[in-house]
Amino acid sequence: MTDSTMTTVTLKVNRFTPRPERERERARGGSPFARRSSPFGGGSAGAAARRRPRGRQWVQEYTIPARPEDTVLDCLLAIKRTVDPTLAFRYSCGHGMCGSDAVAINGTPNLLCTATLKDWAKPAAVHQVDDEGFRHTVNEPDNGRTDADAKAADGASLGVIELGPLPGFPVQRDLIADIDPMLDQIRKLKPYLQADGILATTKEGKVDVFEYLQHPDELAKYEQLSNCIACGVCEGSCPVFAGGDAFIGPAALIWASRFVNDSRDSQAMARMDAIDTADGVAACQSVRACTRQCPRGIDVGEEMWQIVAKVRER
Template identity: 55%
Template sequence: MADAATDERMRDMIRVVLRVHRFTPRAERERARSSSPFARTAPSPFGAPTRRRAPRGKRWTQDYALTVPPTTTLLDCLLSVKRRSDPTLAFRYACGHGMCGSDAATVNGAPTLLCTTTVGQAAGQATGQTIGQTSRSAATAPGSASAADHGGTDHGGTDDEGFRRTGSADHPHQQREPRPDTSPSPQGLAQDAGNQSPAIVEIGPLAGFAVQRDLIVDIDPMIEQITRLKPYLQADGRLATTHDGKVDMIEYLQRPEQLAKYELLSDCIACGLCEASCPVFSGGDAFIGPAALIAASRFINDSRDHAGDARLDAIDTADGIAACQSVKACSRPCPRGINVGEEMWQLTTRVGERSERRRDNDE
């Protein structure tokens, strides 16, 4: 009975290779001394904003072979690798439930959250078929990505540490209660996963962001852009009073239909998935980015906010909503279900109509 139970449990496991794109920054060299006439001691006289310089360092891909249930999340897999075989692997995470957006990464070419993407789902993207239960959270809908089938070479072999380095990038499989796949399959598994090449799941850092180490990227520019648009309520400060002038309540009341205009927008967790999927932002063009514009739209649509015109002025710039090309690729990966592309279009329409009204008034 025990052997039968073990065989049944192992039949539910899948073999997968996580192919992680890694990066180790090079130590910064000491710059020229300030006494040198060639040392740069002042900003550019042209006053142009300078882009953050991408750090230099060593880049490579590394394979980690695992055998896990298909419902295992990619975050669980990486945590297992870090704890059991390779403590040098670096990635960012916090809540583990898709609520904070800390573990955003690129999986099989598509931006998604590691904590809500399962091995079965990622392996299905790589092989073109669904493997096991594909979603751990119904609230999450990571973007899909096309990936070429693996050529059939067996990547399951590993060294004593449970991983090995590689210089190429393909696509196959992934899993849960991760453990390095260094031992032969138990009896009864040979027919199942043992005779198949493992699926390769490629994991890399978010596109459009400077890589700091492995899967960790610098999100400071995105946060600075959001902060630039003042993402907080700016009400008029007047409170409801009674007929004799006393404060009646200390709340700003809203009707349900007013709340509905921005309620979903307030769920944005600034994960950066929309920015990574945006061809304008990730392509390096001057663009404030959809995350910041969503933050602005949340308050532009709030009936309690009295800074609507100032907010529209702030985004009506060359690197603001005008830089959006309405590709709507930003809508697909949003883990909170926000239709980012549609919201960008609404902002574009609103800014355009306001400009037309101003021209008519000037005439």
């Protein structure tokens, strides 16, 4: 794309800089009512970790050259390298396989590396003042064009994209959320294969190399669930999960379901007992918001319904 046809995009980034730890400790030590014994200060390390961090919050706008097929991650990397090196965000593979770059894009949890500008950029809001002095917000006119490639032809702006940290989790800095609460919930459910430990042998007394041989229908029961990358998109979409102990969250239940449905695992009943709790399947409200935007194509809402039904019917 030549300079004459290069388009631009504006990113509105919700930024956050935490207050230095020394200041927080000094403020905390200066008041006897701010110690851990206070019911408002949290009595456990987990509660303290989930407490909303204090610091400076603001919205910063960046307008940069971009193409409709660029991803939001491409734009953030360009900003980081050429405009503002202080901007903080997390990413790894850049191909939608690791799940480390989940954020809120226009208020919807998604991955930075798979979200393209042509799909997420929206017209900029323009303020107009009427004859009576009232201000109205209208969308920027696009001269009848509705597609990003048409705008690229005349060098117009692709629009605006709003970015924020993944909802439901404490913010560490800018677009980086602390997803440890979700990972801790997954670990509690022992997300690994637990076989009976008995070495299968053949009639001749040799080791049976086909001990864990499965039929295609047995594999199909959990194969899709094994694609979960623990990105947190489903948890950020869930109105019940808030990074705490009230609900273990859809990601943890998906991992539990993956092994409950595995014919090689011998702990299915124990796994269902572990999630048959007040903060487990009982806390799911079947809103199915967790299904939206799963980057691995898992119908999380349907799988949640299936595991809830299985737990209640066992």
